[in-house]
Amino acid sequence: MTSHVTFIGAGNMASAIFGGMIESGYPREAITATARSGERLETLEQQYGLNTTTDNQAAIAQADVVLLAVKPQVMREVCAELRDAVQARKPLILSVAAGLDAATLEDWLGGDLALIRCMPNTPSLVGAGASGLFANDRVDETQRELATRLLEAVGLVEWVEDEALLEAVTAISGSGPAYFFLVFEAMIEAGQQLGLSEESARRLALQTGYGAACMARKSDLTPAELKRNVMSPGGTTEQAIESLEQAGLRQAFSEAMTACARRAREMAKELSQKD
Numbered sequence: 521m522t523s524h525v526t527f528i529g530a531g532n533m534a535s536a537i538f539g540g541m542i543e544s545g546y547p548r549e550a551i552t553a554t555a556r557s558g559e560r561l562e563t564l565e566q567q568y569g570l571n572t573t574t575d576n577q578a579a580i581a582q583a584d585v586v587l588l589a590v591k592p593q594v595m596r597e598v599c600a601e602l603r604d605a606v607q608a609r610k611p612l613i614l615s616v617a618a619g620l621d622a623a624t625l626e627d628w629l630g631g632d633l634a635l636i637r638c639m640p641n642t643p644s645l646v647g648a649g650a651s652g653l654f655a656n657d658r659v660d661e662t663q664r665e666l667a668t669r670l671l672e673a674v675g676l677v678e679w680v681e682d683e684a685l686l687e688a689v690t691a692i693s694g695s696g697p698a699y700f701f702l703v704f705e706a707m708i709e710a711g712q713q714l715g716l717s718e719e720s721a722r723r724l725a726l727q728t729g730y731g732a733a734c735m736a737r738k739s740d741l742t743p744a745e746l747k748r749n750v751m752s753p754g755g756t757t758e759q760a761i762e763s764l765e766q767a768g769l770r771q772a773f774s775e776a777m778t779a780c781a782r783r784a785r786e787m788a789k790e791l792s793q794k795d
């Protein structure tokens with residue numbers, strides 16, 4: 521039987537996930553989404569054909585899975601509102617909120633719940649996401665498989681068995697799309713400085729990033745080996761790579777990702793302590 525999935529909050533991340541589920545054949549009758557404004561409800565009904573309501577409690581009356589997709593700052597208030605309905609039904613809880621740990625969420629919802637924390641990323645919007653998942657002790661194998669199936673509808677799924685590793689997942693894939701967008705920005709600017717139009721530089725930079733990612737995914741070679749294959753001895757790439765290494769690119773990534781993981785830890789503390 522198809523599990524009924526209810527999304528609490530229907531913003532960017534939620535619509536990426538239910539959009540992907542529908543595209544991969546998940547029956548829309550088995551999906552409910554809540555929103556705060558009637559206008560948003562209308563869009564959800566017309567664009568996706570979902571069951572919708574502004575009533576978060578009523579929305580989970582039939583839910584087998586409740587996917588929490590509101591901002592971390594409003595999660596406590598939303599959990600308080602859902603608590604009684606969740607305790608009455610005990611659905612699988614899936615949270616995509618950054619920096620809110622499983623124990624805090626379970627506690628806010630009244631305890632004794634199977635709960636999966638997920639760190640997705642925005643390329644989920646185009647079906648090319650990467651999500652890290654962590655399950656608490658109450659989650660069984662069938663529930664893990666179900667969560668994998670739901671998130672695989674929008675990209676790759678990687679399970680971690682230690683919740684602290686979700687900080688590393690945030691640093692590599694949760695925030696990671698922004699690093700690549702920065703690299704694209706920098707390459708486009710440099711291409712313009714070398715005389716290309718902005719449009720040509722943009723097209724070439726984006727296709728190159730896309731091509732490199734496709735190639736690295738398909739190839740048996742490591743990124744280091746693929747890089748060496750582009751570098752003819754005494755040629756042009758050698759000059760560029762030497763310049764990037766001398767500028768401290770590796771160190772910059774190490775520091776950036778350490779800062780990102782640290783912030784995820786701090787956010788978890790701030791959010792769980794907030795009254």
Ligand SMILES: NC(=O)C1=CN([C@@H]2O[C@H](COP(=O)(O)OP(=O)(O)OC[C@H]3O[C@@H](n4cnc5c(N)ncnc54)[C@H](O)[C@@H]3O)[C@@H](O)[C@H]2O)C=CC1
Nearest residue numbers: 529530531532533555589590591592616617618640641642
């Ligand atoms: N944007 C990103 O790159 C990532 C976001 N996340 C997480 O995803 C979650 C959602 O983020 P976005 O979709 O980007 O935000 P968003 O702002 O697009 O969506 C949140 C939605 O929740 C709705 N909402 C607020 N209070 C509500 C309530 N009481 N009841 C029902 N709906 C309510 C808002 O109207 C909004 O549509 C956050 O917890 C965030 O940490 C996780 C990974 C990456």
Ligand SMILES: O=C(O)[C@@H]1CCC=N1
Nearest residue numbers: 618641690694695696
């Ligand atoms: O920047 C943030 O806090 C969120 C979490 C991962 C991506 N965006």
